Amino acid sequence: MAGDRGLELEDLLRASAEMLGKGGFGTAYKAILDDGNVVAVKRLKDLSVNGKKEFEQHMEVLGRLRHPNLVGFKAYYFARDEKLLVYEYMPNGNLFWLLHGNRGPGRTPLDWTTRLKIAAGTARGISFIHNSCKSLKLIHGNIKSTNVLIDKNGNAKVSDFGFSVFISPSSSVSKSNGYRAPEAALDGRKLTQKSDIYSFGVLLLELLTGKCPSIMDNTAPGSGYSSVIDLPRWVQSVVREEWTAEVFDLELMRYKDIEEEMVGLLQIAMACTQASPDQRPKINYVVKMIDELRGVEVSPAHDTLDSVSESPSVSEDTCRASE
Ligand SMILES: Nc1ncnc2c1ncn2[C@@H]1O[C@H](COP(=O)(O)OP(=O)(O)OP(=O)(O)O)[C@@H](O)[C@H]1O
Numbered sequence: 001m002a003g004d005r006g007l008e009l010e011d012l013l014r015a016s017a018e019m020l021g022k023g024g025f026g027t028a029y030k031a032i033l034d035d036g037n038v039v040a041v042k043r044l045k046d047l048s049v050n051g052k053k054e055f056e057q058h059m060e061v062l063g064r065l066r067h068p069n070l071v072g073f074k075a076y077y078f079a080r081d082e083k084l085l086v087y088e089y090m091p092n093g094n095l096f097w098l099l100h101g102n103r104g105p106g107r108t109p110l111d112w113t114t115r116l117k118i119a120a121g122t123a124r125g126i127s128f129i130h131n132s133c134k135s136l137k138l139i140h141g142n143i144k145s146t147n148v149l150i151d152k153n154g155n156a157k158v159s160d161f162g163f164s165v166f167i168s169p170s171s172s173v174s175k176s177n178g179y180r181a182p183e184a185a186l187d188g189r190k191l192t193q194k195s196d197i198y199s200f201g202v203l204l205l206e207l208l209t210g211k212c213p214s215i216m217d218n219t220a221p222g223s224g225y226s227s228v229i230d231l232p233r234w235v236q237s238v239v240r241e242e243w244t245a246e247v248f249d250l251e252l253m254r255y256k257d258i259e260e261e262m263v264g265l266l267q268i269a270m271a272c273t274q275a276s277p278d279q280r281p282k283i284n285y286v287v288k289m290i291d292e293l294r295g296v297e298v299s300p301a302h303d304t305l306d307s308v309s310e311s312p313s314v315s316e317d318t319c320r321a322s323e
Pocket of ligand 1: 147
């Protein structure tokens with residue numbers, strides 16, 4: 001097992017495991033180790049990997065991405081028939097469930113301040129990925145609300161970064177999920193930092209509207225066929241008709257004096273989901289705009305904007321090795 005010293009494959013095999021869910025890249029498990037430590041293990045399937053060396057080089061790059069808004073990547077295991085990734089376990093679930101889960105009477109709505117904090121944290125995590133390697137434009141490739149996990153202090157942590165390089169062209173992995181930029185919807189190889197920005201914009205719209213971008217709309221014409229709601233297009237049409245207030249999640253209506261912030265975040269989301277990749281802002285600028293909305297003073301110690309480029313980056317050699 002490579003990565004975290006002390007963690008051996010035998011430890012994982014002895015651990016008691018419980019399935020967390022199935023995703024496009026495999027199945028995730030919660031594993032409780034003998035020493036009481038809890039980790040999340042992802043068992044990968046259907047990757048387009050040319051060999052152990054390519055996989056290991058890529059894992060080395062991902063392993064060096066350490067940031068408070070990224071889920072910690074602890075170790076990996078590679079064999080012909082088995083590929084495992086080990087992450088720190090996030091006990092508070094994911095953003096998808098916070099927004100759309102437990103719709104019953106006991107539901108606690110996700111308040112506005114928390115939504116803004118999650119938006120800001122997610123943007124910081126993406127910013128770190130985009131800026132951490134100077135010789136290679138690293139991308140996340142699969143930004144969506146199930147990949148934003150919440151830690152015990154309510155901070156957003158981005159997970160599942162960097163797998164897009166292993167998606168085989170024939171794979172169906174999230175090609176048509178509601179977060180995919182139009183230019184990348186048909187061809188996963190067209191994923192770029194700009195398509196990450198689009199996906200992040202959709203995630204912001206999800207936070208603002210409370211609507212799930214990948215939900216099936218059974219009211220689509222020609223019943224029997226369902227289609228995925230195109231959240232950016234729906235929001236644009238409502239705003240064009242000057243019914244902007246209608247886009248916001250009804251659960252947000254109970255909070256006072258947040259309209260200006262909601263409209264501000266909506267403008268950022270709409271800029272991120274521009275159809276033309278060149279018109280979408282860079283993530284550093286998005287971080288700055290969200291911080292301004294929150295009235296957060298960006299101290300020089302923060303890893304945003306200019307200081308992003310000063311934050312410890314993945315070494316040039318490691319980057320080149322993965323190209
Ligand atoms: N480190 C972790 N800690 C806690 N829960 C996790 C962790 N990683 C993943 N999960 C949860 O496990 C479930 C499955 O995750 P997984 O990443 O395999 O699929 P996904 O996010 O639904 O899709 P994709 O594979 O496209 O990212 C999700 O509910 C996810 O939130």
